Amino acid sequence: MERTTLDLWVGIFVVAGIAALVVLALKVGNLSTYNISETYQLQAHFTNVGGLKPTASVRSAGVLVGRVTSIMLDTERYEAKVTMSIDKRYQFPADTFANILTSGLLGEQYIGLLPGGEDEMLADGGEFKKTQSAVVLEDLIGKFFTSSVDAK
Amino acid sequence: MAIVSSLRGIGKRVVNAVWRLGYGSRFFLMTLFYSGMSFRRFRLTVRELFFSGVMSLIIILVAGMFVGMVLGLQGYETLKRYGSESALGSLVALSLVRELGPVLAALLFASRAGSAMTAEIGLMKATEQIAAMELMAVNPIARVVAPRFWAGVISMPLLAAMFSAMGVFGGYVVGVVNIGVDEGSFWSQMQAAVDFRDDILNGVLKSVVFGLVVTAIALFEGYDAPPTAEGVSGATTRTVVQSSLAILMLDFILTALMFRGE
Numbered sequence: 001m002e003r004t005t006l007d008l009w010v011g012i013f014v015v016a017g018i019a020a021l022v023v024l025a026l027k028v029g030n031l032s033t034y035n036i037s038e039t040y041q042l043q044a045h046f047t048n049v050g051g052l053k054p055t056a057s058v059r060s061a062g063v064l065v066g067r068v069t070s071i072m073l074d075t076e077r078y079e080a081k082v083t084m085s086i087d088k089r090y091q092f093p094a095d096t097f098a099n100i101l102t103s104g105l106l107g108e109q110y111i112g113l114l115p116g117g118e119d120e121m122l123a124d125g126g127e128f129k130k131t132q133s134a135v136v137l138e139d140l141i142g143k144f145f146t147s148s149v150d151a152k
Numbered sequence: 153m154a155i156v157s158s159l160r161g162i163g164k165r166v167v168n169a170v171w172r173l174g175y176g177s178r179f180f181l182m183t184l185f186y187s188g189m190s191f192r193r194f195r196l197t198v199r200e201l202f203f204s205g206v207m208s209l210i211i212i213l214v215a216g217m218f219v220g221m222v223l224g225l226q227g228y229e230t231l232k233r234y235g236s237e238s239a240l241g242s243l244v245a246l247s248l249v250r251e252l253g254p255v256l257a258a259l260l261f262a263s264r265a266g267s268a269m270t271a272e273i274g275l276m277k278a279t280e281q282i283a284a285m286e287l288m289a290v291n292p293i294a295r296v297v298a299p300r301f302w303a304g305v306i307s308m309p310l311l312a313a314m315f316s317a318m319g320v321f322g323g324y325v326v327g328v329v330n331i332g333v334d335e336g337s338f339w340s341q342m343q344a345a346v347d348f349r350d351d352i353l354n355g356v357l358k359s360v361v362f363g364l365v366v367t368a369i370a371l372f373e374g375y376d377a378p379p380t381a382e383g384v385s386g387a388t389t390r391t392v393v394q395s396s397l398a399i400l401m402l403d404f405i406l407t408a409l410m411f412r413g414e
Binding site: 006007009010012013014016017018020021023024025027028029030055108 | 206310317318344347
């Protein structure tokens with residue numbers, strides 16, 4: 001078995017193909033923003049999650065601190081139970097507000113955390129007691145109509 | 153009488169098509185069964201990787217670049233109406249990674265490498281090289297067909313990935329460098345929209361399936377070609393037509409299975 005230039009070309013081809021995949025994964029895809037660091041789980045109940053999806057980002061003061069891992073319907077309360085994994089580096093007070101917000105007018109939805117002032121921090125498996133659901137356009141329009149009728 | 157003979161013609165065609173389908177399936181299973189040699193003597197496969205993969209590089213890269221550039225231009229024109237030019241990155245990347253990369257790379261691969269495979273094997277058969285191999289107790293499926301098959305299956309996802317990466321670069325050149333879409337939002341919106349598992353890995357899976365189908369069709373058409381000049385040319389045409397149709401139809405089925413409008 002001898003090495004030939006043909007082998008070299010095939011080697012270049014395979015390396016270029018794998019490099020293209022890596023570029024796609026890191027530069028184009030979201031693999032680089034997946035949390036590699038250690039995380040802990042927190043939960044929150046929302047009356048309406050709107051268009052929130054698993055892998056949606058969790059932000060505090062605009063900084064990415066974690067991701068939504070699962071969204072389920074809690075049949076005990078008939079509310080949406082959202083589980084998110086938060087970066088271990090960030091701790092949040094027990095009275096932190098969890099809001100479902102939208103980035104931009106038509107952008108994707110994410111969870112915004114508004115820290116409170118309590119000294120006690122949320123541990124793994126803890127729950128945000130204070131939440132605010134997604135804004136549903138129909139409800140908003142409905143409120144607008146009823147309020148304008150009341151004003152007359 | 154005209155009705156009878158036309159009925160007879162239809163019947164003959166249907167029977168012939170089913171016959172060929174059965175023969176083709178048996179040929180495909182034989183190829184898988186005798187694949188051991190293409191890995192034990194990997195040099196055989198490497199040689200075919202050169203001819204089907206490396207030789208298709210230029211056409212794939214140039215085509216990917218231009219497709220990305222067109223996407224950048226057209227996407228910008230459309231998105232501008234809604235004032236969301238910043239979503240150009242996600243539009244270019246999603247359409248390339250999910251659909252255009254695998255599909256167009258496979259179409260190009262079918263006409264560039266698939267037709268060459270058919271012509272080569274058809275000609276080997278016409279010049280009785282295949283029969284000579286059988287005489288020397290060399291299994292032509294193990295020696296000729298299987299290495300080409302695996303080379304196609306390996307090189308297709310690599311080519312599709314290069315096509316997509318090149319296309320994203322083309323979209324970047326037109327969108328950001330020429331038109332002046334904000335570079336930060338171009339990349340960040342793209343990264344927010346493209347999921348590694350749902351989009352990129354599904355695209356890779358698609359291209360593996362396309363590679364399998366294209367090479368299987370090309371090899372079978374070559375192996376089954378009538379050993380004449382006319383027969384080989386007809387088989388080459390059939391390879392391109394059938395594999396292009398197969399790619400587009402399979403793409404619909406795979407997309408329906410993978411994305412389901414979630």
